[in-house]
Amino acid sequence: MLVQRSFDDLGTPLSEVTFCVVDLETTGGSPTDSAITEVGAVKVLRGEVVGTFQTLVDPGQPVPAFIRLLTGITEEDLVEAPPIETVLPSFLEFAKDTVLVAHNARFDISFLNHALVSRGYEPLSNRVIDTAGLARKVVAGEVPNHRLATLASHLRCAHQPCHRAFADVLATIDVLHHLIERVAGFGVVTLEDLQALSASRLDGTFSKISLAQGLPTGAGVYRFLGSSGQTLYVGKATNVRARVRSYFYGDPRRKIKNLLRETQAITVEQHGSPLEAEIAEARAIQRELPPYNRVGKRPATWYLKATDKGRSGKIAPARAPKEDGALYLGPFGSVKLVRMLIDGLRDAAPIHRCSEPSSCNGCAFSEMERCNGSDRDGHLEEVRSLIAAMMRDPSPVFNALEKRMRILAQHARFEEADEVRRRGELLETTLARHSRIGALLAADEIALKHGDRLFLIKNAQLAAACDIDGDIEMALIRCRGIAIASDVSSYQTAEQLTEGRVLSGWLERNTAELEMVSVTGSWALPVGVGRGRRFATRER
Numbered sequence: 001m002l003v004q005r006s007f008d009d010l011g012t013p014l015s016e017v018t019f020c021v022v023d024l025e026t027t028g029g030s031p032t033d034s035a036i037t038e039v040g041a042v043k044v045l046r047g048e049v050v051g052t053f054q055t056l057v058d059p060g061q062p063v064p065a066f067i068r069l070l071t072g073i074t075e076e077d078l079v080e081a082p083p084i085e086t087v088l089p090s091f092l093e094f095a096k097d098t099v100l101v102a103h104n105a106r107f108d109i110s111f112l113n114h115a116l117v118s119r120g121y122e123p124l125s126n127r128v129i130d131t132a133g134l135a136r137k138v139v140a141g142e143v144p145n146h147r148l149a150t151l152a153s154h155l156r157c158a159h160q161p162c163h164r165a166f167a168d169v170l171a172t173i174d175v176l177h178h179l180i181e182r183v184a185g186f187g188v189v190t191l192e193d194l195q196a197l198s199a200s201r202l203d204g205t206f207s208k209i210s211l212a213q214g215l216p217t218g219a220g221v222y223r224f225l226g227s228s229g230q231t232l233y234v235g236k237a238t239n240v241r242a243r244v245r246s247y248f249y250g251d252p253r254r255k256i257k258n259l260l261r262e263t264q265a266i267t268v269e270q271h272g273s274p275l276e277a278e279i280a281e282a283r284a285i286q287r288e289l290p291p292y293n294r295v296g297k298r299p300a301t302w303y304l305k306a307t308d309k310g311r312s313g314k315i316a317p318a319r320a321p322k323e324d325g326a327l328y329l330g331p332f333g334s335v336k337l338v339r340m341l342i343d344g345l346r347d348a349a350p351i352h353r354c355s356e357p358s359s360c361n362g363c364a365f366s367e368m369e370r371c372n373g374s375d376r377d378g379h380l381e382e383v384r385s386l387i388a389a390m391m392r393d394p395s396p397v398f399n400a401l402e403k404r405m406r407i408l409a410q411h412a413r414f415e416e417a418d419e420v421r422r423r424g425e426l427l428e429t430t431l432a433r434h435s436r437i438g439a440l441l442a443a444d445e446i447a448l449k450h451g452d453r454l455f456l457i458k459n460a461q462l463a464a465a466c467d468i469d470g471d472i473e474m475a476l477i478r479c480r481g482i483a484i485a486s487d488v489s490s491y492q493t494a495e496q497l498t499e500g501r502v503l504s505g506w507l508e509r510n511t512a513e514l515e516m517v518s519v520t521g522s523w524a525l526p527v528g529v530g531r532g533r534r535f536a537t538r539e540r
Helices: 065-071 084-095 105-117 131-138 148-154 165-184 191-195 206-212 240-246 254-262 274-288 335-348 376-391 395-410 414-443 472-486 493-509
Strands: 018-026 036-045 048-056 099-102 128-130 220-225 231-237 265-270 302-307 314-318 327-332 445-450 453-458 461-467 514-520
Touching: 018 065, 018 084, 018 105, 018 165, 036 065, 036 084, 036 105, 036 165, 048 084, 048 165, 084 105, 099 105, 099 165, 105 128, 105 131, 128 131, 131 148, 131 165, 148 165, 165 191, 206 240, 206 265, 220 240, 220 274, 231 240, 231 254, 231 274, 240 265, 274 461, 274 493, 302 335, 302 376, 314 335, 314 376, 327 335, 327 376, 327 414, 327 493, 335 395, 335 414, 376 395, 376 414, 395 414, 414 445, 414 493, 445 472, 453 472, 461 472, 461 493, 472 514
Parallel strands: 018 099, 099 128
Antiparallel strands: 018 036, 036 048, 220 231, 220 265, 302 314, 302 327, 445 453, 445 514, 453 461
């Protein structure tokens, strides 16, 4: 099924493309250490040869024995051959205004570009088609490998390669034409189609690109819908139409292929800015749990709970936060992450390993001075200190973790030291996120100007947004009216925290472009948050 194209979709018809099929023979595999010994090229238009180029090249270095055996080109053959400096101008003129084609094109193009740049020329700017890469998509599973000789034999080409430039070019032309004939039935009619050829073209799903016709080009949220109208996938984009079309043009992930097979419709919500689209996407994923969104498969429902209530206080996993005065960090997708955080806190302070600290009468950890054992008051003070650190200044916790890492490393216990580092990194990331969301909650209402748009944030959620239109005070009044109608306080805790995470990330990325209009309450981060990553691995 061919997709009818609108005028803005039209590319360069393959019938109007002049291909310059090229092949090189060289003295080795690296353009920095080896040199070109032969250049062969043929220009083809509409399947007809319109020009040929063939020459041996003096490489200026000995030809290795295995190359002589492979190609049959000897040093005696190259005695009167022109150097590459003489060949390049003629080749550039020959290949001008063509699309270069080569088998394993990266090899040939890298040698040509090295020869050009090292002699003061600009690198090649021609568009390139790699017949090896094209074959991997078109005849995948039909052949044991994608060597030129294998493909020429499998496709019953008239010419067979023999490791000589011109003969290999003729074989490459045959392969190119066979592959183009194969994909023509899938609607590949332009050069742009050929370059963007993807598996979706060839498995029958490409025709569904028609679902993207008429989609807007601005910011928004898109939904892939199944046969019964259920949401399969939710995404955001600054250019919805381009993003949706990209799914049909080369995403190799198996889940995307399955998504396209199931998709029967695509809908779009337009938004006034990328932030609004990002927030709408987060809300949709939380509420609709689309199966092809990672978050939709496994909702984050685990928290770390730290409380100083009871006889000795407690730090443990919890399923959901409550209004009980405890500190809750999360949500997390698994209890494993919560336990990793607790282990990090245990590395930093002598808190209990047992599930009920108040009933502990001593254990092996207390004998090693890794917990307070039956000292309930001492344990309660440690828990209170940790809660205070996590809420205000986590530096003492991070310092303790770094000290433990150094001690373990000094005793050559490097795997244990790295485990402590990973726990510290998770704790650092979690506390930074929690503090930023907490700061938004404490601020109550924040009005920010970004470009020509005003954003109103309430309770760590985007309550409203509107265009400023020259009068910022009137824009603020309009936003507050929208916020009253939106009822931002009605969201569940997990959704509110997810939205707060999105907002805090956007604020961090766009700090330089933001202008504060108003804030009620206080908006500030605790000491020690956002001052660099102490536990992240550093690239050397």
